[in-house]
Amino acid sequence: MDKKKGVDDTEPGPAPSRPVDRFGFIKTEHSNSPEGILKSRSTHEHEREERRIRKWRKMIGVGGSDWKHYVRRKPHVVKRRIRKGIPDCLRGLVWQLISGSRDLLLMNPGVYETLVIYETSSSELEIIRDISRTFPSHIFFQQRHGPGQRSLYNVLKAYSVYDRDVGYVQGMGFIAGLLLLYMSEEDAFWLIVALLKGAVHSPMEGLYQAGLPLVQQYLCQFEKLVTEHMPKLGQHFQDEMINPSMYASQWFITVFSYSFPFHLTLRVWDVFLYEGIKVVFQVGLALLRFCHDDLVNLPFEQLLHSLRNFPEEATDPDTLLPLAFSFKVSSRLVELDKEYRKKLEGPSASSSSKRFQPLKSRVMSRASSHVSSSPNVSKK
Amino acid sequence: MAANAGNKIRNAKVVLLGDVGAGKSSLVLRFVKGQFVEFQESTIGAAFFSQTLAVSDETVKFEIWDTAGQERYHSLAPMYYRGAAAAIVVYDISNQASFIRAKKWVQELQAQGNPNTVVALAGNKADLLETRQVQIEEAKTYAQENGLFFMETSAKTATNVNDIFYEIAKRLLQGQPAQNPQAGMVLSQRPNERVVSSASCCS
Numbered sequence: 059m060d061k062k063k064g065v066d067d068t069e070p071g072p073a074p075s076r077p078v079d080r081f082g083f084i085k086t087e088h089s090n091s092p093e094g095i096l097k098s099r100s101t102h103e104h105e106r107e108e109r110r111i112r113k114w115r116k117m118i119g120v121g122g123s124d125w126k127h128y129v130r131r132k133p134h135v136v137k138r139r140i141r142k143g144i145p146d147c148l149r150g151l152v153w154q155l156i157s158g159s160r161d162l163l164l165m166n167p168g169v170y171e172t173l174v175i176y177e178t179s180s181s182e183l184e185i186i187r188d189i190s191r192t193f194p195s196h197i198f199f200q201q202r203h204g205p206g207q208r209s210l211y212n213v214l215k216a217y218s219v220y221d222r223d224v225g226y227v228q229g230m231g232f233i234a235g236l237l238l239l240y241m242s243e244e245d246a247f248w249l250i251v252a253l254l255k256g257a258v259h260s261p262m263e264g265l266y267q268a269g270l271p272l273v274q275q276y277l278c279q280f281e282k283l284v285t286e287h288m289p290k291l292g293q294h295f296q297d298e299m300i301n302p303s304m305y306a307s308q309w310f311i312t313v314f315s316y317s318f319p320f321h322l323t324l325r326v327w328d329v330f331l332y333e334g335i336k337v338v339f340q341v342g343l344a345l346l347r348f349c350h351d352d353l354v355n356l357p358f359e360q361l362l363h364s365l366r367n368f369p370e371e372a373t374d375p376d377t378l379l380p381l382a383f384s385f386k387v388s389s390r391l392v393e394l395d396k397e398y399r400k401k402l403e404g405p406s407a408s409s410s411s412k413r414f415q416p417l418k419s420r421v422m423s424r425a426s427s428h429v430s431s432s433p434n435v436s437k438k
Numbered sequence: 439m440a441a442n443a444g445n446k447i448r449n450a451k452v453v454l455l456g457d458v459g460a461g462k463s464s465l466v467l468r469f470v471k472g473q474f475v476e477f478q479e480s481t482i483g484a485a486f487f488s489q490t491l492a493v494s495d496e497t498v499k500f501e502i503w504d505t506a507g508q509e510r511y512h513s514l515a516p517m518y519y520r521g522a523a524a525a526i527v528v529y530d531i532s533n534q535a536s537f538i539r540a541k542k543w544v545q546e547l548q549a550q551g552n553p554n555t556v557v558a559l560a561g562n563k564a565d566l567l568e569t570r571q572v573q574i575e576e577a578k579t580y581a582q583e584n585g586l587f588f589m590e591t592s593a594k595t596a597t598n599v600n601d602i603f604y605e606i607a608k609r610l611l612q613g614q615p616a617q618n619p620q621a622g623m624v625l626s627q628r629p630n631e632r633v634v635s636s637a638s639c640c641s
Contacts, residue, residue: 184508187459194477228458228508229482269513303514307483316482359501362486 150240158258456528464593
């Protein structure tokens with residue numbers, strides 16, 4: 059069977075002949091990606107884009123040599139520029155700089171290769187079963203045993219060996235896949251290490267632990283934020299018995315890289331890498347705010363449908379992200395985090411409290427730029 | 439499959455459980471949309487679908503929760519199977535490990551679930567006869583011993599997909615005659631069921 063991907067009886071032609079959007083996803087009739095955006099750009103916009111790229115090049119220096127210096131000197135300029143979007147041609151490099159994964163790579167020469175070639179993982183079968191089910195509509199990942207699928211497998215396997223406590227968790231494939239569209243296998247691997255184990259900060263630390271306790275915590279915090287910022291909608295969700303795990307778990311598990319308009323995923327990731335998990339809360343709130351007036355009138359079933367299929371206007375990054383940043387959530391998240399942990403420790407104070415490190419350190423601790431090489435974060 | 443207009447509609451919450459790649463999403467997609475995709479995107483979290491089915495003079499509206507198969511997501515499953523009127527435990531006939539996992543789900547349902555939940559065992563990928571690892575007799579015997587009803591299905595060829603949902607609908611209607619006809623939705627006791635669901639968060 060080397061049929062690539064076919065809906066029922068339609069025999070798929072060779073991949074390159076099928077129309078793809080500007081990110082390489084095969085177009086469907088109701089494609090969610092606004093293809094027009096690039097084409098309709100005026101010369102004025104082109105010039106602006108070029109100026110932006112020049113600014114960014116200057117900011118990061120040759121091969122990223124000036125980045126750290128610039129971030130230390132003008133963190134707010136960096137933050138502002140990242141929120142406006144990293145130029146696509148520099149995105150892969152900048153993501154590695156922001157996350158600190160570049161340093162990990164340089165400090166660990168040959169490690170990735172060893173993991174891929176010599177180590178075996180107990181998760182291999184599980185990974186294999188998901189490989190052809192990760193971005194199946196993207197040309198890079200579509201070909202069975204093609205370069206895309208091979209890279210995806212290598213990165214996931216290597217990580218499952220490197221961090222045996224976490225191993226492989228469904229959802230990681232979408233993150234690895236997203237990264238592989240912008241960088242090499244080895245770079246993608248170290249970026250995942252940076253996300254989960256920490257380099258500059260570790261925005262996903264603990265996320266994939268058994269039982270996904272952190273996801274449960276985030277969902278709980280998100281529910282509270284919805285009620286606080288949009289009481290009417292919060293009440294409506296309660297009346298309709300909708301809880302956030304029904305629609306938002308994949309937002310947190312994959313940081314919007316699963317089943318979400320790709321142009322928006324990229325912009326969310328730009329910010330996520332610099333500012334941390336709070337942007338997932340902000341974007342989630344912004345989506346709900348944008349569709350608020352429709353959502354409050356929908357019954358259970360349509361509500362669930364709408365929460366999985368946001369209208370195109372809602373997913374335009376230049377509309378949604380400013381709305382997202384208008385939600386000030388940092389300090390409230392820290393409070394909710396404390397409350398949540400206190401509640402867990404409440405009746406039966408157990409060792410589980412150790413799992414929950416203060417959210418503060420995950421949200422915005424950029425102070426230490428140590429490269430952590432401790433093999434086991436969960437034992438901290 | 440279309441619902442007859444004018445008759446009673448009963449809501450029934452159904453949950454699909456089973457190993458990674460057993461074909462849970464594919465079964466749902468075949469039933470709900472009549473489609474099959476060779477490489478169905480992995481399910482992260484859970485996904486919701488609905489479909490109605492006419493059984494003699496009544497209509498059952500299935501509210502279907504399709505769950506993620508990986509063990510790591512196990513802790514999220516109870517909120518979907520609690521309060522479910524029916525559960526379909528899916529395994530892949532060409533994968534013995536998925537059958538073992540299916541048995542674990544059955545045990546969990548028996549221990550934690552509602553005793554009135556109709557449990558179906560689906561041996562999916564029945565088109566893969568050449569690579570079969572789970573014998574039909576073995577599964578049948580297991581199902582009988584555990585009070586499940588059993589079918590081999592193929593989401594790819596559509597074999598027994600509508601049938602398994604039809605059988606569930608029939609059993610639900612037989613098992614629980616309408617006690618409150620004007621309400622017309624007693625099967626899933628919706629409000630209670632959802633209270634349980636939201637309680638599993640933090641409210």
